[in-house]
Amino acid sequence: MAHKAGFVNIVGKPNVGKSTLINELVGEKVAITTPKAQTTRHRILGLVNHDDYQIVLSDTPGIIDDPKYPMQNAMMDFVKEAWEDADVLLYLVEFGQKMESITPYLTRLKELSIPYFLVVNKIDKAEQEKLLAYMQEISNHIPQENIFPISALNKFNTKYLLEKIIELLPEHPAYYDKENYTDKTERFLVAEIIREKIFENFKQEIPYSVEVVVTTFKDADLMLRIGAEIYVNRKSQKGILIGKEGRALTRIGTEARRDLMNHYGKKVHLDLYVKVKEGWRESDRDLSRFGYKG
Ligand SMILES: Nc1nc2c(ncn2[C@@H]2O[C@H](COP(=O)(O)OP(=O)(O)OP(=O)(O)O)[C@@H](O)[C@H]2O)c(=O)[nH]1
C-alpha cells in the first residue's frame, strides 16, 4: 500500500473542544485544555504516525469574529493559515451551539475545494432526540455524510473519525520524523502547562493577560530543573498573580509541578518568577519574541 500523509486542520469557535480532540487523536497531550474560551493561542501540530500513514493534525485558536488587540489578531492569522493549507478540514462545533453562529461557516465549508467534516462535539451532553434534531438542522445546509457526531472527552466515535480521515489522505511520504508527535518543544509544553494552571485558577482578565516563557530546562538524571517567567500585561496584575503571602503563585507552581512530574515520570523542581511587561499584547516586538509572529 502506498504511504499516505496530509494536513488535517481543526478549526472552530473557542471552547468547542478542538484541543481535547487533537489530544485524543494523537494519544498524547499536545495542547492544553480548559473550560475557558481562548485557551489555545498558537497553531500546534499533533502527529498520528503509522507505518502506512502520517496524519499531521493542527490545533488552532478558537475563531474570534472581532479581535480586540494585536495578540488576538496574531491568533486569527494562525486560523487563517489553517483554512488555507489543509488537505482535510475539520470544522468543530459543540452540541447546542446556536445555528446563527454555525451557518456562515457551513457556507464557507461548501465552497472549499478540499474534503471536510462538520464535527459535532460534546454529544455526551445531548439527549438522543435533541441530537437528531440538531444534526437534521445542520443537514439542511450540508450533506449528511459530512456531519460527524463525537464526544472528544469520552472518546466516542473518535476512532471512526480517524478512519474516515485516513481514507481521505493523499498519497505522500511522511512530512515529519515519525519519532515525534508534535512540532513544539518541551519548553513550549511546559510553558503551556503553567498557563493552563493560571487559566484554571483565575477569573477573567488574568488568564488573558499572561504569557509564560520557560527560561531553564535542565534534565538531570533524577530531576528536572525548570525555571519560568510569567509576564503580566499591567503592573496591578503582578500582585494578583502572586496573591496574599505568595499563596496564589505557590498554588500555580504546585499544580503545574504535579502535572509535569506525571508527564516526565521524575521529580521536578520548578521556579516561577512574575514580571511586568506593560502592554505586551499590543507590542509587535513582544509578540514576535513570544512566538506569535514569524
Ligand atoms: N462534556 C464534554 N466536554 C468536552 C468535550 N470535549 C471538550 N470538552 C470540554 O470543553 C472545554 C473546552 O475544551 P478545549 O479542548 O479546551 O476547547 P478548544 O476548542 O480547544 O478551546 P479554545 O482553545 O479556547 O479555542 C474543556 O472543559 C473540555 O473538557 C466533550 O466531548 N464533552
Ligand SMILES: [Mg+2]
Ligand atoms: Mg484549544
